[in-house]
Amino acid sequence: MIVGLTQIRGVGYMFANTILNVLKINPNQRIGHLSPEQVNSIESIIKNPSASNFPSWFLNRRKDVETGDDKHLLTSDIAFTVRNDIEREKTSGSWRGIRHMFGLKVRGQRTRCTGRKGGAVGVAKGGKVMPTREGVAGAEGAAGAEGAPAAGAEGAAGAEGAPAAGAEGAAKTKESSGKKEAPAADKKK
Numbered sequence: 184m185i186v187g188l189t190q191i192r193g194v195g196y197m198f199a200n201t202i203l204n205v206l207k208i209n210p211n212q213r214i215g216h217l218s219p220e221q222v223n224s225i226e227s228i229i230k231n232p233s234a235s236n237f238p239s240w241f242l243n244r245r246k247d248v249e250t251g252d253d254k255h256l257l258t259s260d261i262a263f264t265v266r267n268d269i270e271r272e273k274t275s276g277s278w279r280g281i282r283h284m285f286g287l288k289v290r291g292q293r294t295r296c297t298g299r300k301g302g303a304v305g306v307a308k309g310g311k312v313m314p315t316r317e318g319v320a321g322a323e324g325a326a327g328a329e330g331a332p333a334a335g336a337e338g339a340a341g342a343e344g345a346p347a348a349g350a351e352g353a354a355k356t357k358e359s360s361g362k363k364e365a366p367a368a369d370k371k372k
Contacts, residue, residue: 187214193257194229198241202228205235229257 188199203210206224228235232242232255239245244254244264248271256264272280282289288298
């Protein structure tokens with residue numbers, strides 16, 4: 184009986200056990216052996232537990248925002264009410280509503296090292312650099328016919344019409360940049 188009643192959304196183990204104690208039904212009995220009167224009494228208590236002197240702390244919706252009454256929600260009413268509560272908090276601009284909007288923790292949990300969702304923020308992984316194809320002349324050869332990036336692209340810019348040499352081309356560009364900086368240093372003196 185207890186396991187069968189807990190299959191109803193909104194009825195937990197303690198709630199089911201209390202229902203059976205109030206109605207004086209054997210908890211080890213199978214649900215199929217219940218009389219129609221017992222089934223009706225179980226239904227009436229589940230629908231309105233406050234009528235059968237259940238304590239208010241047993242109910243799952245105490246002091247409802249709209250009515251102020253103590254209720255016990257069942258099945259799809261639970262999800263509907265929770266969704267409405269979250270939307271109300273979002274529209275009112277409360278701190279909980281703002282946390283819900285951004286998908287952050289709402290109940291004061293730590294967020295520094297736990298509860299991370301998604302990938303890392305601000306870290307970009309670099310792609311693999313394709314090796315240069317040797318023996319191909321010109322800038323077109325350095326970039327590759329398929330459009331793949333070449334490691335010696337600087338060399339192709341430094342020596343036009345010559346095969347890309349990678350380190351040699353990079354050395355030429357450094358020399359040319361050194362020449363540009365030298366006159367600027369002389370002007371400051």
